[in-house]
Amino acid sequence: QSALTQPPSVSGSPGQSVTISCTGTSSDVGSYNRVSWYQQPPGTAPKLMIYEVSNRPSGVPDRFSGSKSGNTASLTISGLQAEDEADYYCSSYTSSSFVVFGGGTKLTVL
Amino acid sequence: EVQLVETGGGLIQPGGSLRLSCAASGFTVSSNYMSWVRQAPGKGLEWVSVIYSGGSTYYADSVKGRFTISRDNSKNTLYLQMNSLRAEDTAVYYCAREGHDSSGYYYVGAFDIWGQGTMVTVSS
Numbered sequence: 001q002s003a004l005t006q007p008p009s010v011s012g013s014p015g016q017s018v019t020i021s022c023t024g025t026s027s028d029v030g031s032y033n034r035v036s037w038y039q040q041p042p043g044t045a046p047k048l049m050i051y052e053v054s055n056r057p058s059g060v061p062d063r064f065s066g067s068k069s070g071n072t073a074s075l076t077i078s079g080l081q082a083e084d085e086a087d088y089y090c091s092s093y094t095s096s097s098f099v100v101f102g103g104g105t106k107l108t109v110l
Numbered sequence: 111e112v113q114l115v116e117t118g119g120g121l122i123q124p125g126g127s128l129r130l131s132c133a134a135s136g137f138t139v140s141s142n143y144m145s146w147v148r149q150a151p152g153k154g155l156e157w158v159s160v161i162y163s164g165g166s167t168y169y170a171d172s173v174k175g176r177f178t179i180s181r182d183n184s185k186n187t188l189y190l191q192m193n194s195l196r197a198e199d200t201a202v203y204y205c206a207r208e209g210h211d212s213s214g215y216y217y218v219g220a221f222d223i224w225g226q227g228t229m230v231t232v233s234s
Contacts (some may be wrong), residue, residue: 003154036220038155045204045227046147046155051220057209089155091219098168099145099157099219 004029004090004102011108017078020105022090023071028100030071034093037066037075040104041086049088050075077107085109112136112223114205119228126195126232132188132205132225140183143208143216146190148201149227158203159190173199195232202227 005023012018038046050066090102118130146158159169159179178191209222
């Protein structure tokens, strides 16, 4: 099972918005609303930020939002803050191997 | 406090075996879907294995036949038995709980609780 495709890096200035894409196939992202997003600062465990495409767990700021169109899911972070700098990973349920992750995107806050 | 703590990592020679443990507190392992996820140095996340509350288990193709996931209900602990280890198994191994709502609906693939990770290095 190939990993979902994410851009290696994105950047933005404080206060701006950034969007991270996550492209899969009709066997994963395109067929299931089981897309999640994780935030991972260096040296720490991942933290769930979005589940089932667009739902936020309790405690996650509403600056984080998720969406999906066809085989591509997206994470948008608005009102960018310095503390948002981290690696971000998407994941999706897949019919062939339970869960597949994206390759990760490094977010730099300029 | 809801928490997962992994132990058991270390340096092991290729072909060797290792058992990882993941002790849970604040919730019951046997009532949840529990997974192992690994991350090779400088690389992305890779799902490894899951055990459902009913006991069914599933594995990534990369570890099928070599790794075994299990749990001890009396100790509220999850395990990963790793045999025939290879250099490419070198990674930080995390245990994680799959999120669900109060009615028992599972958010498949949405891991809401993670341990701190334990490092496994396979090298001669």
